[in-house]
Amino acid sequence: MPELPEVETLCRQLKKKICDKRILNTETFDSKLAEIKNMRGKRVVAVKRAGKTIAIDLDDGNSIVIHLRMTGRLLWQKISTMPKYSRWKMAFADGYIFLVDPRRFATVRVVRRKENGADREIFGDFELTELLKLHGGRKTKIKTLMMDQSVVKGIGNIYACEILYRAGIHPERIVATLTAAQWRKIFSQAKNVLKKAIAKRGTSISDWRDLYGRKGENQHQLKVYGQEGKKCAICGGTICRIKLSGRGTYLCPGCQK
DNA sequence: AGAACCGCCTGCTTGC
DNA sequence: TGCAAGCAGGCGGTTC
Numbered sequence: 001m002p003e004l005p006e007v008e009t010l011c012r013q014l015k016k017k018i019c020d021k022r023i024l025n026t027e028t029f030d031s032k033l034a035e036i037k038n039m040r041g042k043r044v045v046a047v048k049r050a051g052k053t054i055a056i057d058l059d060d061g062n063s064i065v066i067h068l069r070m071t072g073r074l075l076w077q078k079i080s081t082m083p084k085y086s087r088w089k090m091a092f093a094d095g096y097i098f099l100v101d102p103r104r105f106a107t108v109r110v111v112r113r114k115e116n117g118a119d120r121e122i123f124g125d126f127e128l129t130e131l132l133k134l135h136g137g138r139k140t141k142i143k144t145l146m147m148d149q150s151v152v153k154g155i156g157n158i159y160a161c162e163i164l165y166r167a168g169i170h171p172e173r174i175v176a177t178l179t180a181a182q183w184r185k186i187f188s189q190a191k192n193v194l195k196k197a198i199a200k201r202g203t204s205i206s207d208w209r210d211l212y213g214r215k216g217e218n219q220h221q222l223k224v225y226g227q228e229g230k231k232c233a234i235c236g237g238t239i240c241r242i243k244l245s246g247r248g249t250y251l252c253p254g255c256q257k
Numbered sequence: 258a259g260a261a262c263c264g265c266c267t268g269c270t271t272g273c
Numbered sequence: 274t275g276c277a278a279g280c281a282g283g284c285g286g287t288t289c
Contacts, residue, residue, distance in 0.1 A: 001282070032266095052283085069283050071267090085267095103266045105283070140260065149284080156283070206281090245261070247282065 002068045003052060004122070004154030005197035005218065006208050010074055011049040013211040014056070014097075017076060018044045021092050023058075030087035036108055039064065039090065051121070051153025055113075063113045066099070072106030074099060076211045097211075120153045122194060128187050135175065142178065142186070143171035144245055155190065158203055158225045161250045163189045165224045170256040171242075171249050196221060224250040 002010070026039045039058065046057040054074075056064040066074070075083055078095045088099040088108055099106060118124025135151055145151055146160045155163070164171050167185040169178070178186075202208050202216030205226055209215060223233060227250060228241040237254030 067283085070281080101266095102268060103282095105266065107284095138259080144260085147283085246263095248280095 001070050001156055001158070001206075002072065002202070002208060003156035003159050004049075004194055005159070005200075006202035006210075006216070007049050007052050007054060007068070007154070008198050009201045009210050009216070011047050011054055013076075014054070014074070015047040017211065018056070018090075018092060018097070019047060020044065021094075023090055024093060025091040026089065027091075028088050029082070030104060032104055033088050033108055036088065037110060039110070050116070051149055052156070057113060061113055062110050065107075065109045065111055067107045068101070069103075069105035069107070071103045071207055072099065072101040073207070073209055074211055075209070075213055120149075120151065122152055122154055122190055126152060128183060132183065136178075136183075138175040140175055141171060141244060142169060142173045142175055143249060145175050146186075146190075152190075154194070157247055157249075158205065158222070159190075159193055159197065161225045162222060163193050165250075165252060165256060166193060168255050168257070171244055171251055224252060226250065 020043065022041065022043045023039045026036065028034055028036055043059040044056055045059050048055045048057065052067060054066040058064065075098045076095055077098060080096055083098055083100050085100050085102040086098045087101050087104065087106070090097045099108065120126060131151065135145060138145060143160050143164060146155050146163070147157065161171070163186065166189040167182065169182055169186065197203060197218040200216055200218035200221065201210055203218040203222065204215035205219045224239050227239045230239050232239055232252040232254060235252065235254040237252055239250060239252050242249050242251070
């Protein structure tokens, strides 16, 4: 599922591919997306990521805001042949971008653009002291807090597991009981893990592909996610899987207390 | 207010 | 082999 590194990968590729280009046409193939107007004639002026959402800024002051949710993909093709599970497409002079999504969870909206800063962005205006002031006393579990997009944007299930493993903290740890040192560890590992995943063009554990249909390379860096039953690289213990508010969660019981 | 739960979806896996 | 049930999960909305 696309999280911050995957969406960042797509945005960088989109920027190179469609910036300053005119949209010749758009077309919807899914009744759930019937509301989207035709963006014919609009020129792309910027492509920006905010958390897990992609914003394609247009020259008329509107933005096409895309959220891929679980199984959504954006795919560049030179030919107009529709890939399986296509739900929407944009046509450019030199090719097409298809929104491909078998589960139909992905959303596309056209909104009036408002200048919003990099608030709650882990590589933006994010500040640990501010987060602690707002949420430091919460009774919820740390993994749940990390995945709450209103707290910090971009972290999903895979990276939450990987960050907490590297920080040596149990996903069910209650937020209010974390020490200052542990908070710093989580924050620095979050930046570290996400930065490395961006460099590897994302994690293709199931169906993530980039704009050109290629897999990422970060799945080879995973230490706990999907590694149930395997040996922990640090302590030699066995990686286990638990359910945390309905979501599959991977950890090393030896390293994460 | 804050935490937990539900529904949206459909391909894939599991079990009989 | 075939078919049904169960599973996966981000996020907005609802409930407790």
